[in-house]
Amino acid sequence: MARYREPIRGRGTNAAPHNRFELAHFEPDAEAGFADDETQDPRTQFIPDATRTALAKNQSPDVGFDVGINPYRGCEHGCIYCFARPTHEYLGYSAGLDFETRILVKHELPELLRAALSAKSWKPQTIGISGVTDAYQPIERKLRITRRALEVLADFRNPAGIITKSRLVVRDIDVLQELARHEAVSVTISLTSLDPELARRMEPRAAQPKARLWAVDQLARAGIPVGVNLAPIVPGLTEHEIPALVTAAAEAGAKWAGWQLLRLPYAVKDLFAEWLAEHYPDRRDKVLHRISDLREGKLNESRFGARQRGTGIWAEQIAELVALARRKAGLPGSGPKLSTAAFRRPGGGQLTLF
Numbered sequence: 001m002a003r004y005r006e007p008i009r010g011r012g013t014n015a016a017p018h019n020r021f022e023l024a025h026f027e028p029d030a031e032a033g034f035a036d037d038e039t040q041d042p043r044t045q046f047i048p049d050a051t052r053t054a055l056a057k058n059q060s061p062d063v064g065f066d067v068g069i070n071p072y073r074g075c076e077h078g079c080i081y082c083f084a085r086p087t088h089e090y091l092g093y094s095a096g097l098d099f100e101t102r103i104l105v106k107h108e109l110p111e112l113l114r115a116a117l118s119a120k121s122w123k124p125q126t127i128g129i130s131g132v133t134d135a136y137q138p139i140e141r142k143l144r145i146t147r148r149a150l151e152v153l154a155d156f157r158n159p160a161g162i163i164t165k166s167r168l169v170v171r172d173i174d175v176l177q178e179l180a181r182h183e184a185v186s187v188t189i190s191l192t193s194l195d196p197e198l199a200r201r202m203e204p205r206a207a208q209p210k211a212r213l214w215a216v217d218q219l220a221r222a223g224i225p226v227g228v229n230l231a232p233i234v235p236g237l238t239e240h241e242i243p244a245l246v247t248a249a250a251e252a253g254a255k256w257a258g259w260q261l262l263r264l265p266y267a268v269k270d271l272f273a274e275w276l277a278e279h280y281p282d283r284r285d286k287v288l289h290r291i292s293d294l295r296e297g298k299l300n301e302s303r304f305g306a307r308q309r310g311t312g313i314w315a316e317q318i319a320e321l322v323a324l325a326r327r328k329a330g331l332p333g334s335g336p337k338l339s340t341a342a343f344r345r346p347g348g349g350q351l352t353l354f
Helices: 085-091 096-101 109-120 146-158 167-180 196-202 209-221 239-252 268-279 284-294 313-329
Strands: 045-048 066-069 102-105 127-129 160-164 185-191 226-233 256-260
Touching: 085 096, 085 268, 096 102, 102 185, 102 239, 109 146, 127 146, 127 196, 160 167, 167 209, 196 209, 196 268, 209 226, 209 239, 226 239, 226 284, 239 256, 239 313, 256 313, 268 284, 284 313
Parallel strands: 045 102, 066 127, 127 160, 160 185, 185 226, 226 256
Antiparallel strands: none
């Protein structure tokens, strides 16, 4: 596994594990590490994505939508646990550092989305935003691709469900309010921990916990249906925070609280184990053993349903803890059903909203 000599500040990992789809791979000298001309702080590269379709079909019953849009592939947030890391291997990159530093950008996504929704074959339905990687990662502040896609959705009044861990979503409150007038939007903020130091280590370039709760508050005040997702719950590391997370979310104005257990597919297993050894060596074995107990002796479970919730006594205890916290806070487990009733195809001389 190739890696830089030292941990890289602001990155989830300094490793570039072998891509399981590539026959050839780079193995650096054990003492030399990466080549001498490699920087210890690799800059993020933004690579144009040549994809000519806006909508990605979802075949997983664990996800609450059938189609989604992902303006970016790869994610600057660098969350060490991200289940989407292995998707970068389909592009010829590493699930490790490449996932955080080589971001594919769909510059033409808003135009492609408008064409897709204009087609007579399009059947109005909820579109998921950030189903794979976060649509509000830092580069969105400059490129505004997600905002322009939301403007298209507002023109068509097509419903959208957003999930993010970025406070940047608040920037788009004006567009979200227009969708909300037609019961056509919901926003879910991911919460993992209230501990700022743990969050910094685990999600190095994502918004801090207070910033995420601030975003919940701002969206709620603006009349946007907003909730949280406790995801991922890391057994042995963050499950004790469940009551406090739900309480904080409710106090900020969240209207629901979902949850998911940690998933460690493919290369993520080793990346996460190494991260534990580096940052929480005293807890490494406990956390990995607890995950294994929840996964029938494995570190990952790929079966639909079970991969989100786990099995066994520990899984039951976590589910009960979430349920109790929600009852005390008066929160359901999911958000509102969105409506397609107001859908329209702008045209025929009709002015668009934006």
